[in-house]
Amino acid sequence: MNLSVSLTSGDPIYLQIKEQIKKQIITGLLKEGELLPSIRSLAQTLKISVITTKRAYDELEQEGLVTSVSGKGTFVSEKNKQSIREVKYRQLEEKVKAVIAEGRSLGLKQAEILQLFEIFYGEESEA
Numbered sequence: 388m389n390l391s392v393s394l395t396s397g398d399p400i401y402l403q404i405k406e407q408i409k410k411q412i413i414t415g416l417l418k419e420g421e422l423l424p425s426i427r428s429l430a431q432t433l434k435i436s437v438i439t440t441k442r443a444y445d446e447l448e449q450e451g452l453v454t455s456v457s458g459k460g461t462f463v464s465e466k467n468k469q470s471i472r473e474v475k476y477r478q479l480e481e482k483v484k485a486v487i488a489e490g491r492s493l494g495l496k497q498a499e500i501l502q503l504f505e506i507f508y509g510e511e512s513e514a
Contacts, residue, residue, distance in 0.1 A: 388411065390429070404440065405443040408443070408452075413471050413474060423460065423462065423463070451473075486500070
């Protein structure tokens with residue numbers, strides 16, 4: 388697992404870690420059942436606080452992407468497919484919102500935006 392943190396980033400360090408791990412899970416770089424580095428080990432590698440690393444792992448666990456097993460470590464969740472689908476769906480929602488906002492700023496009506504979706508959706512299924 389390859390992670391890096393930026394002290395000059397506007398994002399908190401725990402969030403940087405969480406998002407990088409989440410991305411690696413979603414893209415399949417980290418596989419179901421794979422053991423993540425221990426909280427202490429990751430903190431030491433990144434030269435950050437153990438509390439910061441724990442917060443990132445706790446949030447990933449709350450989202451269902453990882454599972455902590457007492458005495459054994461933190462693993463990529465086995466029931467991951469539904470969690471990943473949910474995360475990707477939320478990301479897609481945000482992109483659709485952005486497209487709609489852009490369309491509105493151009494003065495497009497709802498029917499025109501829907502027509503664009505229908506055109507491009509049809510192209511993808513033909514390819």
